[in-house]
Amino acid sequence: MADTTRAARITQRLHPFGETVFSEINRLALEAGAVNLGQGCPDFDAPRFILEAAKEAIDTGHNQYPPMPGTPVLRNAIAADFQSTTGLAVDPDTEITITCGCTEAIAASLIGLLDPGDEVVLMDPVYDSYRPCLAIAEAVGRSVTLQPPNFSLDAQAIDSACTDRTRAVILNTPHNPTGRVFTRAELEALAEVCRRRDLLVLADEVYCRMVYEGTHISIASLPGMSERTVTMGSLGKTFSVTGWKIGWAIAPPHLTAGIRAAHQFLTFDIAHPFQHAAAVALQNREAYYTELHDTYLERRNLLCDGLEKAGFGVYRPQGTYFVLCDHSHLGQPDDITACKWLIEHAGVAAIPPSSFYADPRDGATLMRFGFCKRIETIEAALERLGRL
Ligand code: GLN
Numbered sequence: 001m002a003d004t005t006r007a008a009r010i011t012q013r014l015h016p017f018g019e020t021v022f023s024e025i026n027r028l029a030l031e032a033g034a035v036n037l038g039q040g041c042p043d044f045d046a047p048r049f050i051l052e053a054a055k056e057a058i059d060t061g062h063n064q065y066p067p068m069p070g071t072p073v074l075r076n077a078i079a080a081d082f083q084s085t086t087g088l089a090v091d092p093d094t095e096i097t098i099t100c101g102c103t104e105a106i107a108a109s110l111i112g113l114l115d116p117g118d119e120v121v122l123m124d125p126v127y128d129s130y131r132p133c134l135a136i137a138e139a140v141g142r143s144v145t146l147q148p149p150n151f152s153l154d155a156q157a158i159d160s161a162c163t164d165r166t167r168a169v170i171l172n173t174p175h176n177p178t179g180r181v182f183t184r185a186e187l188e189a190l191a192e193v194c195r196r197r198d199l200l201v202l203a204d205e206v207y208c209r210m211v212y213e214g215t216h217i218s219i220a221s222l223p224g225m226s227e228r229t230v231t232m233g234s235l236g237k238t239f240s241v242t243g244w245k246i247g248w249a250i251a252p253p254h255l256t257a258g259i260r261a262a263h264q265f266l267t268f269d270i271a272h273p274f275q276h277a278a279a280v281a282l283q284n285r286e287a288y289y290t291e292l293h294d295t296y297l298e299r300r301n302l303l304c305d306g307l308e309k310a311g312f313g314v315y316r317p318q319g320t321y322f323v324l325c326d327h328s329h330l331g332q333p334d335d336i337t338a339c340k341w342l343i344e345h346a347g348v349a350a351i352p353p354s355s356f357y358a359d360p361r362d363g364a365t366l367m368r369f370g371f372c373k374r375i376e377t378i379e380a381a382l383e384r385l386g387r388l
Pocket residue numbers: 020022038039040041176
């Protein structure tokens with residue numbers, strides 16, 4: 001009965017969120033021997049140059065605590081990379097913090113920049129850590145739902161969701177799980193609301209190198225936005241090292257101070273050798289980015305075509321390595337039941353996205369497949385789906 005004692009329990013803040021959908025689906029997929037297109041996790045190894053750089057960093061003594069904000073060499077590399085894509089010059093000493101993946105960048109931003117009761121506008125569906133992190137920060141989420149088939153960003157709806165307690169908007173582009181890459185016009189309309197209402201923007205841009213249609217735009221690069229934006233990125237998606245957990249937050253000094261106030265007590269430091277490898281990875285990789293794009297475009301098309309053939313209603317993504325589908329043809333009542341059914345009857349695992357919505361019913365007809373997998377893995381999944 002230990003779980004009913006005051007000493008052993010999950011707090012009221014976090015109890016509603018249960019186990020993450022990623023852990024649950026991984027467990028069910030493993031038990032059933034399913035082909036796993038669920039969690040956004042490559043089933044192939046990272047490029048050799050980054051693995052060698054990590055080994056070299058370990059062999060050359062980069063094994064003790066690095067500086068709390070991150071190694072200067074990595075912060076310089078991120079500043080150069082950010083300037084090359086946005087034209088913005090940032091000071092690595094006062095405007096960049098290395099975090100434990102983008103997930104910690106989000107947590108540290110919310111904890112370090114918001115006060116209890118502050119409101120934050122979310123564009124549902126949102127990555128599943130946003131809401132629990134808001135709960136930890138004792139902030140309040142207000143959701144605006146992106147509607148299929150286009151999942152357009154509706155700045156007017158965001159404006160209407162704001163109150164005098166609203167402090168921030170969380171933006172994710174390219175967007176997980178819809179695959180939307182928001183346009184300049186959509187971002188300009190959002191920027192106008194943020195300037196007028198004096199809001200912060202927490203911009204999660206971890207899929208910025210995976211864009212197949214349209215162009216990725218960092219909202220920080222729009223007029224009047226760099227002083228109110230935290231731009232968050234990571235190494236894991238771009239270099240297929242999701243297990244290294246190297247992320248970062250780029251923000252003006254007055255916001256970086258808040259992020260670091262939280263970061264120093266959350267994790268203090270991020271794995272030192274991987275920071276060195278990350279700095280090597282980020283230097284002059286245009287050829288690598290082109291290859292990554294081409295590889296993922298091929299996989300996106302393979303998976304989307306196959307899912308369509310298998311009867312799914314496919315929302316073809318403009319970016320990310322995910323595709324959101326309508327599963328109505330399976331005749332299941334909701335996304336969780338449908339995903340469990342698919343694991344059992346087809347031996348294929350996908351993510352039920354209802355936990356990405358404030359109202360789970362908004363995601364009930366949807367299912368998310370990932371194509372950050374080898375061609376053979378995608379083909380094996382499609383072969384199984386074809387037999388249904
Ligand atoms: N970001 C990845 C996804 O959306 C993995 C998340 C996780 O495992 N917590 O699938």
